[in-house]
Amino acid sequence: MEKTEIETKIAELKDEYIQLQHNLEKLEFVNGNVAPLEKRLIQVEEELSSLNQQLRRS
Numbered sequence: 001m002e003k004t005e006i007e008t009k010i011a012e013l014k015d016e017y018i019q020l021q022h023n024l025e026k027l028e029f030v031n032g033n034v035a036p037l038e039k040r041l042i043q044v045e046e047e048l049s050s051l052n053q054q055l056r057r058s
Contacts, residue, residue, distance in 0.1 A: 001054065003055065003058045006051050006055045006058065010048060010051050010055070013044050013047055014048070017041065017044045017048070020037055021041070023037055024037045024041070
């Protein structure tokens with residue numbers, strides 16, 4: 001993956017992360033099932049970590 005592709009993917013994941021956090025807050029407010037959103041947040045964090053490492057190496 002090229003540097004610009006990594007940067008684009010990081011930006012997309014950051015946007016998704018923000019939206020997931022917003023949705024999580026809404027679900028917590030109405031006592032909804034937050035487990036799937038928490039799981040996805042963890043996945044996004046792991047992907048971001050991996051991509052940031054790739055970006056540092058490029």
